[in-house]
Amino acid sequence: MKRWRHLALVVVLCAAGCSSSNPTEPGPGPGTGDEHEPNDFAAQPLGALSSTDIVVHGSTATGSDVDLFSVTAGAAVNLFANLAWSTSSFLELTLSNQNGTFVRNLGGANPETCTLSLPAGTYTVRVGTLTDGATNYTLTLGQR
Numbered sequence: 757m758k759r760w761r762h763l764a765l766v767v768v769l770c771a772a773g774c775s776s777s778n779p780t781e782p783g784p785g786p787g788t789g790d791e792h793e794p795n796d797f798a799a800q801p802l803g804a805l806s807s808t809d810i811v812v813h814g815s816t817a818t819g820s821d822v823d824l825f826s827v828t829a830g831a832a833v834n835l836f837a838n839l840a841w842s843t844s845s846f847l848e849l850t851l852s853n854q855n856g857t858f859v860r861n862l863g864g865a866n867p868e869t870c871t872l873s874l875p876a877g878t879y880t881v882r883v884g885t886l887t888d889g890a891t892n893y894t895l896t897l898g899q900r
């Protein structure tokens with residue numbers, strides 16, 4: 757159900773004038789794949805955490821680009837997050853819970869890695885950049 761609400765929001769945003777070249781494309785769905793714009797306001801759903809890591813290849817296009825992803829933990833979990841990139845840019849990784857409360861905010865090191873003991877729920881992972889330039893990154897999410 758939640759997924760459809762996200763999709764409805766994306767459709768509404770696109771109808772309101774977002775600049776995606778293919779606004780009706782619903783995205784690649786759960787699992788391993790590519791980051792899919794628009795994801796600056798509505799998180800791209802990556803599905804449920806499992807024993808297989810979710811690996812996303814994405815890019816921060818400019819200093820104002822933000823990439824949001826959501827993952828679901830069906831039970832209490834040790835959530836592992838890793839953000840790696842290959843340039844001298846300064847990327848940041850933020851995790852928040854479904855209430856919008858920051859759980860963790862990382863910045864500086866490359867790769868940025870954390871493992872957090874969290875209750876069941878849906879978590880939003882935000883990838884941002886403090887460098888005004890395109891940077892490719894790899895985001896890995898899993899349970900440990």
Ligand SMILES: [Ca+2]
Nearest residue numbers: 795796822823
């Ligand atoms: Ca984005």
